[in-house]
Amino acid sequence: MKTVWEKYDEKQLKKVMDLSQDYKQYLNRSKTEREAVKEAIKLAEKAGFSEFKKNKTVKAGDKLYFNNRGKSLVLFVIGKKPLEEGLNILGAHIDSPRIDVKLNPLYEDNGLVLMDTHYYGGIKKYQWTARPLAIHGVVVKKDGKKIDICIGEKEDEPIVEISDLLIHLAKDQMAKTGANVVEGEDLNALVGSIPAKSKKEEKEAVKKNILNILKKEYGFEEDDFISAELELVPAGKARDLGLDRSMIMGYGHDDRICAYTSLRAILETEKPERTSACILTDKEEVGSIGSTGAQSAFFANAIAELLNKEGSYNDLKLRHALENSRMLSSDVSAAFDPNYPQVNDAKNAAYFGKGISFNKYTGSRGKGGSNDAPAEYIAKIRNILDKNDVSYQFTELGRVDQGGGGTIAYILANQNMDVIDAGIAVQNMHAPYETASKGDIYEAYRAYKVFLKEMK
Ligand code: MN
Ligand code: MN
Numbered sequence: 001m002k003t004v005w006e007k008y009d010e011k012q013l014k015k016v017m018d019l020s021q022d023y024k025q026y027l028n029r030s031k032t033e034r035e036a037v038k039e040a041i042k043l044a045e046k047a048g049f050s051e052f053k054k055n056k057t058v059k060a061g062d063k064l065y066f067n068n069r070g071k072s073l074v075l076f077v078i079g080k081k082p083l084e085e086g087l088n089i090l091g092a093h094i095d096s097p098r099i100d101v102k103l104n105p106l107y108e109d110n111g112l113v114l115m116d117t118h119y120y121g122g123i124k125k126y127q128w129t130a131r132p133l134a135i136h137g138v139v140v141k142k143d144g145k146k147i148d149i150c151i152g153e154k155e156d157e158p159i160v161e162i163s164d165l166l167i168h169l170a171k172d173q174m175a176k177t178g179a180n181v182v183e184g185e186d187l188n189a190l191v192g193s194i195p196a197k198s199k200k201e202e203k204e205a206v207k208k209n210i211l212n213i214l215k216k217e218y219g220f221e222e223d224d225f226i227s228a229e230l231e232l233v234p235a236g237k238a239r240d241l242g243l244d245r246s247m248i249m250g251y252g253h254d255d256r257i258c259a260y261t262s263l264r265a266i267l268e269t270e271k272p273e274r275t276s277a278c279i280l281t282d283k284e285e286v287g288s289i290g291s292t293g294a295q296s297a298f299f300a301n302a303i304a305e306l307l308n309k310e311g312s313y314n315d316l317k318l319r320h321a322l323e324n325s326r327m328l329s330s331d332v333s334a335a336f337d338p339n340y341p342q343v344n345d346a347k348n349a350a351y352f353g354k355g356i357s358f359n360k361y362t363g364s365r366g367k368g369g370s371n372d373a374p375a376e377y378i379a380k381i382r383n384i385l386d387k388n389d390v391s392y393q394f395t396e397l398g399r400v401d402q403g404g405g406g407t408i409a410y411i412l413a414n415q416n417m418d419v420i421d422a423g424i425a426v427q428n429m430h431a432p433y434e435t436a437s438k439g440d441i442y443e444a445y446r447a448y449k450v451f452l453k454e455m456k
Contacts, residue, residue, distance in 0.1 A: 003353035004391045004439035005246070016442040019264070020248060023441060024238040026260045027250050028153075031233045032136045033071045033282045033292070035150075036094035036256055040073055040263055040280055041065065047267040049075060052302070058309035061271045066302045071282040071292040074302050075266050077452075079275035083307050084317045086324025086417070088455045089277040090265060090448050091294070091408055092258035092331065093284035096251070097121030097430045099128055099162070099187060101135070101230035106191075106222060108207040113192040115160065117232060118184070121285030125182040127431050129164035133189060134235035139220045139228040147219055149228075152235045159235045160189040189232060234432040241435055247352070248441075253434040255284065258330035258423045261441060265448030275306075276452040284331070284408055294408035300415070323416040326377070326455050328448065329409035333357040334397050335425035335437075343403075348396040350425035352437035355391025356444040359421035362397060364404025371409035373420035380455065381420065388450045391443045395425070422447070 008016060026043075030036035049063040058064065062078045072094070079087075098120050105115040119125065134152030141147070152159040164182075165173050173181060195205035196212060211222055220228075238250025259280050266278040283293030290296065303321050307313040336349040350357040360378060363370025378394075385392050397405050413419040424444050427435040 003351075004355055004443055005353055007389075007391070008439075016438050017245075019261075019442050019445060020240075020438040022264075023257070023260050024248060024250065027238045027252060027256055030094070030256055031096075031134070031252060032098075032231050033095045034138065034229075035136065036259065036280065037067065037070050037073045040075075040094075040259075041067065043263065044075060044267060049267070052305060054305070058306060064306075066298070066305075068292055068296070068298045072296075072298065073280045074299055075263070075278045075280075076302070076306065077266060077269045077272055077276040078306070079272045081274055083275055083303065083310060084320045084324070085274065086321060086326065087275045087277045087303070088272070088452050089279065089325055089327040089412070089417075090262035090452065091279040091281065091327060091329045091412065092262050092423075093255045093281045093288075093294070093408065094259045095121075095282045095285050096233075096254055096256065097123045097285055099133070099189070099232040101137075101189075101225070101228070101232065103226050103228075105225055106207055106210065108204045111193060111195075111206055112190060113207045113210045114188040115191050117162075117187045117189060119187060120231070121430065123430055124178065125184060125187060126164070126178070128187065129162045129182060131161065131432060132159040132235040133161055133232040134159060135230055136233055137228060137230035139218070139224050139230070141220065141224060142227070149218060149230060151218075160191050160232065162187050162189050162232075246439065247435055247437050249433050249435045251433055253424070253426050253436050254332040254429055255330070255423070257332060257426070257436055257441060258444065261424070261445040262328075262330055262448050264445055265452055268449060269452050272452060274455070281408060288408050288411055294411045299412075319416075325412075325415075325417040326380075326451075327409075327412050327417055327419040328422040328451055329371070329407055329412060329419050330423040330444070330448075331407040331409075331421065332429060332434075332436075333359060333395055333421075333423050333425045334429060335427045335435075337427050343398050345396065345399050348394075350393055350395040352425060352427075353439045354393045355440060356447045357393050357395045357423055357425050357440075359395060359397065359423075362405055362407055362409070362421055365401065368404075369406050369410070371407070371413045371419055371421065373409075374418060377418040377420060381451070384450055384454045385447060388446070388454075390447045390450060391439075392447065 102116045139147040192210040196209035234251040241247040241249040288294040361370040361372040
């Protein structure tokens with residue numbers, strides 16, 4: 001079985017490793033959708049992109065971005081051809097499974113202060129206990145002032161944790177099924193244990209002390225949790241995995257690994273024939289809903305703005321622009337895992353080191369809920385990738401009737417454009433730390449670049 005590692009010479013191998021270094025940096029700085037947008041804008045501006053402005057003209061070769069509430073982002077490199085002829089679109093999501101802090105979170109119990117949470121996305125809840133968690137997010141004061149929060153990533157900063165039950169007393173717990181070993185309502189993070197100093201005995205003195213700290217060090221009060229978005233995520237950095245350093249383990253590969261490689265591809269795109277677009281979307285893990293999810297009108301609105309700048313906006317042209325578009329909807333795929341071979345059909349599984357993975361369809365129970373890319377479109381993609389010596393594999397997520405998954409592919413396909421699921425295979429998907437192959441990261445990045453340039 002040939003892998004990408006056999007085809008690389010010294011020079012290519014260096015490029016693979018360099019890209020992974022850059023990706024790890026991005027991942028470390030992008031643990032929430034907001035941070036991912038901020039970092040993406042930083043990189044985009046460095047590469048010559050600027051924010052779309054209604055009062056500025058737009059011409060071929062321009063590099064523009066639209067920022068949606070700081071949580072999703074669309075980037076464009078304007079092509080030589082009219083927008084009506086369609087765009088080449090890359091899409092990925094920048095939200096990841098995590099533990100969100102509730103809006104009324106703080107309480108004291110027997111001298112300990114805890115923070116109540118509501119998990120986000122599909123997780124095995126027991127995986128998130130007994131590990132260092134950092135607090136990331138924003139607190140917005142009533143006057144609109146926004147406080148950025150990031151506590152627990154630097155060595156000398158405190159972390160929080162959700163406790164686990166000691167094995168010595170876990171007889172009843174161990175008899176439960178995996179789904180119930182830890183209940184959602186029991187995901188409470190430990191945040192303090194020293195009472196506030198006071199002359200008289202006070203109720204909830206420990207909580208009071210924590211509130212004092214929040215006020216003094218971070219500038220917000222208990223009420224302000226209501227207008228906050230705080231996310232508990234694994235503390236610490238992405239690391240090289242394997243003695244040969246061929247893989248990366250980190251939090252949030254799903255789907256920042258496809259987001260970063262898609263972003264890099266559009267940042268390096270110059271003067272394309274067809275307009276290039278890159279959608280970095282929020283809320284995929286909970287159904288792509290809301291103003292910042294893939295179902296939002298935001299992307300179509302952005303194209304409408306650009307059509308308007310072409311001087312020829314009408315609804316029919318917008319419909320044409322969308323239906324003449326082609327898209328790689330990228331999300332992580334399940335990598336074959338020798339510890340659990342039974343969940344895959346070996347012929348159709350994704351393997352580390354075999355390049356970017358394509359899924360013609362996803363879904364579950366008889367392809368339910370899937371986008372199904374037309375064979376004609378797949379043929380075009382094969383042609384482009386083969387011409388450019390990009391390594392790829394066509395795969396399915398697991399055995400038939402073993403489970404499945406969905407992505408944003410069908411949402412854009414509903415606009416009557418050609419869309420296929422693409423992406424990078426990972427092990428331990430949705431665990432606090434996920435694993436991916438550096439070779440696949442590099443091949444995905446190359447695939448995205450040639451797609452933007454050559455897809456017609
Ligand atoms: Mn995903
Ligand atoms: Mn996911």
